[in-house]
Amino acid sequence: MNPDGPFQVVAVDYAGSLEALRAVREAVFVLEQQVPADLELDALDPRCRHVLARDAAGLPIGTARLAPDGRIGRMAVLRAWRGRGVGSALLHALLRLAREDGRDRVTLHAQAGAIAFYQRHGFTPVGERFVEAGIEHLAMERRLDRPLAVEDRAGAVAITTAIVAAARRRLWIYSRELDPGLYDHPRVVEALRGFGTAGLGGEARILLQDAAAVQRAHAPLIGLAQRLSSVFAFREVADPVDRTYPSAFIANDAGGYYFRSLGHRFDGEAGHDARGRARQLAGAFDEVWERARPCSELRALGL
Structure with a gap:
């Protein structure tokens, strides 16, 4: 895996890409952040729209999902690829999917360390911070019916x-x-x-x-x-x-x-x-x- 090389983000079928999606999410959430595996994997996954980032060799390096209610979640990028635009590309791929679905806004629960990232992409805070899966989060939303x-x-x-x-x-x-x-x-x-x-x-x-x-x-x-x-x-x-x-x-x-x-x-x-x-x-x-x-x-x- 070459963290200096190009990458591609595509929308994928959940069942057909399950192995790749789980490889990234388990590495980031379960192994790195110590989120219990039974919390990371949920029954909502098959109903969500998923995007996957792959490197030039086709290896999975990042993923995220859009739930039926318009909530963005499970945003994960392998450590070696962070700071290289993968997260931004994943996020904007989901925003395009949300627009295709006719949504006028999307929401998410941002981990405390990622709040500034989402603010740069037009998300605004909603309410106070809270703890989810042992990690401090903040609810955020972004309107899709106006320019960023x-x-x-x-x-x-x-x-x-x-x-x-x-x-x-x-x-x-x-x-x-x-x-x-x-x-x-x-x-x-x-x-x-x-x-x-x-x-x-x-x-x-x-x-x-x-x-x-x-x-x-x-x-x-x-x-x-x-x-x-x-x-x-x-x-x-x-x-x-x-x-x-x-x-x-x-x-x-x-x-x-x-x-x-x-x-x-x-x-x-x-x-x-x-x-x-x-x-x-x-x-x-x-x-x-x-x-x-x-x-x-x-x-x-x-x-």
């Missing part, structure tokens, strides 16, 4: 990682100078590497307003793009009118987007199943792309 508010760098990294991980074959990135603190963050770079090496014929178009600044900063994404030049393409905005555009965004072909009205800030709004908004951003992007200058200087090795 992103307020800080941590939230920006989480949502960007999730949007990249959810992309099928296309990504559109509009940035002034690759946003230091975001597109050079290890989790975002790793997600982009996974997209680039997935072998699905993917394409990521990246529009910059200041290619020279990106080059001077030796942005990690440049090196990645040089090694995967068939996937990543850079252009620099050339039209004077286009250069006055103040915003920044990323969008994918699965309906995900993260838009910042002021491109030098992290606060903005996002969605994971907002196909209309994502198409709108991609369409505006492509119009500027056609007028923009190819950044051949960023394709040369040895910067």
Whole structure:
């Protein structure tokens, strides 16, 4: 198992994936957190929708479930894979399932150590903390009928990682100078590497307003793009009118987007199943792309 490699999250049938689901949950809940096995496994499991994360070799590394009442639970990621965006990808896969079911909100019981993680993904506390299976928890919920508010760098990294991980074959990135603190963050770079090496014929178009600044900063994404030049393409905005555009965004072909009205800030709004908004951003992007200058200087090795 390579914790530095790419991973994939898919919805799975409970009966057909029972062995993989239990392997992760027993390792995390029963062995690591000492939750009694008779509490971890319950009669609700067969009625839930499950998602499973697998590494490049197909080994299970994370899982989560969505109950019939809209409650998210059994979120588990193997220790070696934590902090690499797996949890975010699992969570957003469940949010997509919840939207498919027509839900306007989801709930969960967050372990105390994971409260900040869920807050970054738009969940808000409900009531006071309580103890469940010997572990302190807090009930939380998230509305699904409005855009997700992103307020800080941590939230920006989480949502960007999730949007990249959810992309099928296309990504559109509009940035002034690759946003230091975001597109050079290890989790975002790793997600982009996974997209680039997935072998699905993917394409990521990246529009910059200041290619020279990106080059001077030796942005990690440049090196990645040089090694995967068939996937990543850079252009620099050339039209004077286009250069006055103040915003920044990323969008994918699965309906995900993260838009910042002021491109030098992290606060903005996002969605994971907002196909209309994502198409709108991609369409505006492509119009500027056609007028923009190819950044051949960023394709040369040895910067």
